[in-house]
Amino acid sequence: MSTTPLYSKLQKILAAGHFGVTSECGPPRSCDPKGVEEKARMIGDYVDAINVTDNQTAVVRQCSLASCIRIKQMGYDPVLQMVTRDRNRIALQSDLLGAGSFGINNILCLTGDHQSFGDHPNAANVFDLDSTQLVQTVKKMRDEGKLLSGFELKECPQMFIGAAENPFADPFEIRVSRLAKKVAAGAQFIQTQCIYNIPKFKQWMQGVVDRGLDEKVYIMAGMTPMKGVGMAKYMKNRVPGMDVPDDLIKRLSGVPKEKQAEEGIKICIEQIQELKEVKGVKGFHIMAIEWEEKVPEIVQQAGLYPRPKVD
Amino acid sequence: MIIAEPKPIDEIIDSLKDFNRILVAGCDGCVTVCEAGGMKEVEVVASALRIYFKQAGRAVTVDEISLTRQCDRPYTAQLADKIDQYDAVLSLACGVGVQFLAEDYKNKPIFPGVNTCFMGGTEEKGLWTERCQGCGKCILANTGGICPIARCSKRMLNGPCGGSSDGRCEVNKDIACGWHLIYERLKELGQLDRFETPTDPKDWNTSRDGGPRKVIKEVSRL
Numbered sequence: 232m233s234t235t236p237l238y239s240k241l242q243k244i245l246a247a248g249h250f251g252v253t254s255e256c257g258p259p260r261s262c263d264p265k266g267v268e269e270k271a272r273m274i275g276d277y278v279d280a281i282n283v284t285d286n287q288t289a290v291v292r293q294c295s296l297a298s299c300i301r302i303k304q305m306g307y308d309p310v311l312q313m314v315t316r317d318r319n320r321i322a323l324q325s326d327l328l329g330a331g332s333f334g335i336n337n338i339l340c341l342t343g344d345h346q347s348f349g350d351h352p353n354a355a356n357v358f359d360l361d362s363t364q365l366v367q368t369v370k371k372m373r374d375e376g377k378l379l380s381g382f383e384l385k386e387c388p389q390m391f392i393g394a395a396e397n398p399f400a401d402p403f404e405i406r407v408s409r410l411a412k413k414v415a416a417g418a419q420f421i422q423t424q425c426i427y428n429i430p431k432f433k434q435w436m437q438g439v440v441d442r443g444l445d446e447k448v449y450i451m452a453g454m455t456p457m458k459g460v461g462m463a464k465y466m467k468n469r470v471p472g473m474d475v476p477d478d479l480i481k482r483l484s485g486v487p488k489e490k491q492a493e494e495g496i497k498i499c500i501e502q503i504q505e506l507k508e509v510k511g512v513k514g515f516h517i518m519a520i521e522w523e524e525k526v527p528e529i530v531q532q533a534g535l536y537p538r539p540k541v542d
Numbered sequence: 543m544i545i546a547e548p549k550p551i552d553e554i555i556d557s558l559k560d561f562n563r564i565l566v567a568g569c570d571g572c573v574t575v576c577e578a579g580g581m582k583e584v585e586v587v588a589s590a591l592r593i594y595f596k597q598a599g600r601a602v603t604v605d606e607i608s609l610t611r612q613c614d615r616p617y618t619a620q621l622a623d624k625i626d627q628y629d630a631v632l633s634l635a636c637g638v639g640v641q642f643l644a645e646d647y648k649n650k651p652i653f654p655g656v657n658t659c660f661m662g663g664t665e666e667k668g669l670w671t672e673r674c675q676g677c678g679k680c681i682l683a684n685t686g687g688i689c690p691i692a693r694c695s696k697r698m699l700n701g702p703c704g705g706s707s708d709g710r711c712e713v714n715k716d717i718a719c720g721w722h723l724i725y726e727r728l729k730e731l732g733q734l735d736r737f738e739t740p741t742d743p744k745d746w747n748t749s750r751d752g753g754p755r756k757v758i759k760e761v762s763r764l
Binding site: 396 | 695696697699700701702703707708709714719722725734739740741744746
């Protein structure tokens, strides 16, 4: 693994050889200061860092940066998610400087869902940079101490740089190459798309290991427990890039409606256990969408609790 | 070519309903090829206007013409001896033509009769699709001759994103994933090695650099 300085708690835990655990919280669609606080308090002690989504699915929410500052001030480590859909390179770099000034030291660089999925489908998009270029930008600011313009920074953001990858998107055969590209751009950790198709994920992981990429980047497996068969069908049919196998839907359908949520958690825990054995998997990113209260249970039952302490 | 589509007739009528002498001016260029504003469409729109005014009980003159090009002054000049007969012009040219007429005939209201859409080609009879957004710095040499600016919904330079599925874009299954096409083409050309080098942020300076862009060919100006 790269021998760069250790910027964040998450990075230190991963570097020490422990499984890393992250989860996410989506900020509220209002000015309510408590939404993020409550979610963070719920999961804070069970994870190494808390991702804060950036207007996910192109729906306007409280901003990721403000929420990350709030989480940081509560004593937890946030992962600042940034999409390139809504802000150009001036605004993105400005936010990175602001994040750096508050000691936020994990970032997840994303392109973002297209605005047509959100609550403002008529908005103009920006896409001045893409996710890979945002990774390059953060790395340049951190390692060279320069903005994209070449302007020298007196103090640089100290960021552990992450990116996302979807092993299930098409064309499948370039998904390892695309990971390699993000690593070449400077990505140090990857949080994957939600994994349900375990054999296909293993196939991708094998490609990652064959190329030695698992030695260059920490792969955190994305896990999202299903609340029921309705959610599973929705994810399969409506969410771009999602691969939900039929046998999972069958298993959920096979239990009474009121037991499906419990079954969903059980499946999630079993899958984490299975993925722990897969070479190259270095941690788990648990995205319990509007179901954050289940994160402690998943982490505990998957044998990932207590979280390691690092300096 | 520039692809356009006719505006709804109600919108056109709304613009012209108070005038008495109207010239409908088509263009023999791109809008003729994409069947939005050539002589054929001039006749259709003019007929619709005549019917409307007749039903409204108004005696309005509606004349027809099509210019070789409305984006070129020697051709817009052909209206000079006629323009005073009219109190409004409906131009079925692209937005360039409408603006050239407005610049050349300053005291005459010029209305657009089409919505100018994009630069594209004829995919099949009655179907035109976008290929170029005129970014001013062509990168087709690196992308297998397929433009990610025009073809990817997110204008990604390091695609495809995680929403690409079966060669289709996450935005809509009717849209081909531009990066999937690029991948297939690079594979065909034996140039997949290009795929793993991150492409740096694009210099958009030639695309939206503030104000209308200019191209100057000095030798033609001598």
